[in-house]
Amino acid sequence: MKKFLALLKVSIQSMLLSSTNSRGRSRKKAATGLGAVVVIAGLGLYLSGFYSYMLMQALAPSHMEILVFIFMGMAALVGGLLFTTFAVKGVVFGGKDNDLLLSMPVSSTLLMASRVTAIYLENLLFSAFVLLPAGVVCTMLTQSGVGHSLLFWVRLVIAALTLPLLDTALSVLLGALVAFLSARVSKGALGQNIVTGLFLVVVFYFSFNLNRMISGLAVNAAGIKDSLNWAAPLLWMGEGILGDWGLLLAFAACCVIPFALVVFGLGRVYWQAVTAFAARSAQSNYKLSAQSASSQKKALLRKEAQRFFGTPMYFWNAGLGLIMLLAAGAASLVMREKLLAFVGMEGFPLLPMAAAVICFCLCTCPIAAPSVSLEGKYLWILREAPMPGSTLLWVKVGFQLLLTLPCTVIAGACISIALGFHLWQGAALLISALLFAVGHAMFGMLMGLAFPKLDAVNETVVIKQSLATTLAMFVPMAALAAAGGLYWLGSQMTGWAALALPILLFALLTAVCAAILSKRGPVMLQAL
Amino acid sequence: MLYIEHYSKTYPGGKKAVDNLTLHVQPGEIYGFIGHNGAGKTTTLRAVAGVMDFTEGTITIDGHDIKKDPVGAKRVTAFLPDNPDLYEFMKGIDYLNFIADLYDIPADQRTADIGKYADAFELTGNLGSPIGSYSHGMRQKLALISAFIRRPRLLILDEPFVGLDPAAAHLMKGYLAELCQGGSAVFFSTHVLEVAEKLCHKIAIIKHGRLVRSGPTAELVGDSSLEDVFLELEGEK
Numbered sequence: 001m002k003k004f005l006a007l008l009k010v011s012i013q014s015m016l017l018s019s020t021n022s023r024g025r026s027r028k029k030a031a032t033g034l035g036a037v038v039v040i041a042g043l044g045l046y047l048s049g050f051y052s053y054m055l056m057q058a059l060a061p062s063h064m065e066i067l068v069f070i071f072m073g074m075a076a077l078v079g080g081l082l083f084t085t086f087a088v089k090g091v092v093f094g095g096k097d098n099d100l101l102l103s104m105p106v107s108s109t110l111l112m113a114s115r116v117t118a119i120y121l122e123n124l125l126f127s128a129f130v131l132l133p134a135g136v137v138c139t140m141l142t143q144s145g146v147g148h149s150l151l152f153w154v155r156l157v158i159a160a161l162t163l164p165l166l167d168t169a170l171s172v173l174l175g176a177l178v179a180f181l182s183a184r185v186s187k188g189a190l191g192q193n194i195v196t197g198l199f200l201v202v203v204f205y206f207s208f209n210l211n212r213m214i215s216g217l218a219v220n221a222a223g224i225k226d227s228l229n230w231a232a233p234l235l236w237m238g239e240g241i242l243g244d245w246g247l248l249l250a251f252a253a254c255c256v257i258p259f260a261l262v263v264f265g266l267g268r269v270y271w272q273a274v275t276a277f278a279a280r281s282a283q284s285n286y287k288l289s290a291q292s293a294s295s296q297k298k299a300l301l302r303k304e305a306q307r308f309f310g311t312p313m314y315f316w317n318a319g320l321g322l323i324m325l326l327a328a329g330a331a332s333l334v335m336r337e338k339l340l341a342f343v344g345m346e347g348f349p350l351l352p353m354a355a356a357v358i359c360f361c362l363c364t365c366p367i368a369a370p371s372v373s374l375e376g377k378y379l380w381i382l383r384e385a386p387m388p389g390s391t392l393l394w395v396k397v398g399f400q401l402l403l404t405l406p407c408t409v410i411a412g413a414c415i416s417i418a419l420g421f422h423l424w425q426g427a428a429l430l431i432s433a434l435l436f437a438v439g440h441a442m443f444g445m446l447m448g449l450a451f452p453k454l455d456a457v458n459e460t461v462v463i464k465q466s467l468a469t470t471l472a473m474f475v476p477m478a479a480l481a482a483a484g485g486l487y488w489l490g491s492q493m494t495g496w497a498a499l500a501l502p503i504l505l506f507a508l509l510t511a512v513c514a515a516i517l518s519k520r521g522p523v524m525l526q527a528l
Numbered sequence: 529m530l531y532i533e534h535y536s537k538t539y540p541g542g543k544k545a546v547d548n549l550t551l552h553v554q555p556g557e558i559y560g561f562i563g564h565n566g567a568g569k570t571t572t573l574r575a576v577a578g579v580m581d582f583t584e585g586t587i588t589i590d591g592h593d594i595k596k597d598p599v600g601a602k603r604v605t606a607f608l609p610d611n612p613d614l615y616e617f618m619k620g621i622d623y624l625n626f627i628a629d630l631y632d633i634p635a636d637q638r639t640a641d642i643g644k645y646a647d648a649f650e651l652t653g654n655l656g657s658p659i660g661s662y663s664h665g666m667r668q669k670l671a672l673i674s675a676f677i678r679r680p681r682l683l684i685l686d687e688p689f690v691g692l693d694p695a696a697a698h699l700m701k702g703y704l705a706e707l708c709q710g711g712s713a714v715f716f717s718t719h720v721l722e723v724a725e726k727l728c729h730k731i732a733i734i735k736h737g738r739l740v741r742s743g744p745t746a747e748l749v750g751d752s753s754l755e756d757v758f759l760e761l762e763g764e765k
Contacts, residue, residue, distance in 0.1 A: 286656030299629030
């Protein structure tokens with residue numbers, strides 16, 4: 001047990017330090033990191049509380065509180081899967097400390113268990129954020145009194161503790177498949193991208209169906225409950241939370257047994273699996289032909305592209321927003337009629353909403369932010385290269401823009417056509433979105449420099465859990481909210497002020513980021 | 529070629545890693561830099577390569593001050609750290625082309641040089657594979673090739689013999705000599721004193737960040753061996 005706890009501590013420390021940068025020398029940075037974590041936790045609790053409240057309001061009158069727990073359980077399961085499946089390859093199978101830890105006198109099952117437990121704790125966070133607010137809302141709004149006993153909370157906590165076990169088992173299996181593919185398929189990154197893409201399609205299909213079910217809830221709650229037999233364990237969880245101890249036990253068994261099977265089953269072959277996933281033998285049939293030359297900047301851009309497209313973890317986490325942008329553009333054209341019917345209400349702020357959707361998608365593309373940390377141990381190559389530090393930084397910013405700007409233009413043009421915007425409206429949409437895209441890229445670069453994580457044990461830590469990435473996503477969202485406030489303020493004055501104020505804010509923030517990056521960026525890079 | 533004048537490096541917290549080091553490497557010289565673990569060798573080499581900032585002194589390479597004109601200095605330099613980490617997501621040939629692009633090496637020159645060095649180090653067949661699949665020795669060879677194809681005026685190597693098989697080490701010594709015959713200079717650190725004694729025209733010994741002895745190898749060693757001199761200076765004999 002002592003060894004297990006020591007190993008678990010290492011895994012958790014690695015995750016926490018990357019999220020908070022608390023190992024850094026500056027207390028200010030550590031405080032900023034912890035602040036960011038608290039903000040995200042607060043945001044998560046607020047969102048889950050808000051949705052639980054909406055659902056509970058619709059369902060409590062018909063005593064169908066159970067559906068809230070089923071849907072929130074599904075949300076926790078899907079959210080956790082989405083978040084941790086990508087992490088499994090790095091955390092469980094691909095740690096750079098594998099050689100060190102496998103050489104220690106601990107069983108491979110114990111090592112595997114410690115790493116899987118770290119994944120479990122991440123999923124537990126999801127489960128707690130989603131299920132506990134639902135419990136609070138149930139206690140407040142129930143009309144059948146189900147949330148008013150202490151035992152209700154005991155059962156809810158049991159459910160919140162056991163649900164992430166199922167999540168973890170599924171994500172470890174999927175992660176193992178991804179790790180296997182990357183080791184066995186010659187175009188490993190392509191294989192991983194295809195599997196991840198298919199996985200996301202399934203997740204999104206499931207989520208959309210869930211949304212459809214939720215929208216018809218108030219009318220046919222009982223029918224929907226009956227149609228959820230395919231998700232029997234979650235049905236048992238709901239019944240269990242509301243008082244059926246037998247079904248709660250059955251649900252717990254459904255979570256504990258797969259988890260135990262995964263830990264002990266994979267644990268027995270963990271050593272072999274890690275060896276097999278890591279073993280790639282170099283081919284020896286390359287024939288040298290005439291090489292071609294290109295410029296420094298092109299070479300650096302090509303390197304960024306090779307890393308981005310060749311690292312599925314990076315591509316899917318920082319690039320999903322690009323796909324969302326293109327999908328939003330295409331969907332607005334394909335489903336034009338439905339969209340117009342939905343947003344055709346009098347006074348609906350079409351233009352700012354369109355801009356907000358595009359900018360939100362851009363926020364989820366922190367490509368430049370983790371790129372400095374991803375250099376990590378390779379940073380010496382760029383430092384000894386004959387080029388100023390500013391070249392490297394602007395190439396990294398440029399690479400993000402190379403991907404985001406065309407997608408922004410396509411999405412903006414499609415949405416403008418679909419919503420029948422005037423030319424000036426389309427222009428205003430594009431100007432604001434493009435300014436936001438440029439500012440976002442530069443801000444991400446600054447965050448990457450301010451909160452680097454050069455010694456991360458795997459890419460997951462940098463891309464998914466680093467403070468730089470978190471801030472690069474959420475601070476621009478706050479700027480977006482501020483722009484929304486300015487739009488409202490402007491609309492109280494004149495029409496043009498409503499448009500001009502948010503654009504001015506984006507222009508100002510972009511100019512500030514550009515100035516700081518130009519002046520301080522190379523110094524910050526040199527200081528790493 | 530390389531002028532290190534009153535170079536000092538103090539780490540945050542006040543620890544002085546290198547103290548007032550002055551050292552000159554002339555064109556055509558192979559200059560060995562030896563010292564115990566933590567003596568300040570790597571700190572010095574990294575500062576010379578422009579990879580690490582330093583607090584006091586000046587470092588000039590081929591007339592370029594590494595602080596005032598870092599790009600000019602780096603253009604004529606190649607640096608190889610003790611454990612070169614290379615982009616694992618790249619193929620070997622991609623990495624060599626990446627480096628060649630950063631140093632503006634023309635296409636025909638890079639093709640010829642990659643062919644020459646990769647064939648010699650028996651790595652040509654593996655250049656199409658991702659670096660992630662390379663062994664430690666193969667990575668070391670690839671890093672060496674990437675240094676040689678730059679035709680540097682100053683080659684800086686930190687423990688270059690670690691990880692190389694005897695044949696590759698022998699080959700490398702030959703290429704170092706060839707480079708110096710062309711007017712370039714080599715400045716390298718090593719713990720392999722026999723190699724340093726045989727290979728280097730000059731040697732500097734550093735202890736606790738201070739230069740304790742330097743000069744032509746023959747003068748420094750005299751009738752004894754470099755090992756004896758080194759151990760005597762270290763107070764082991």
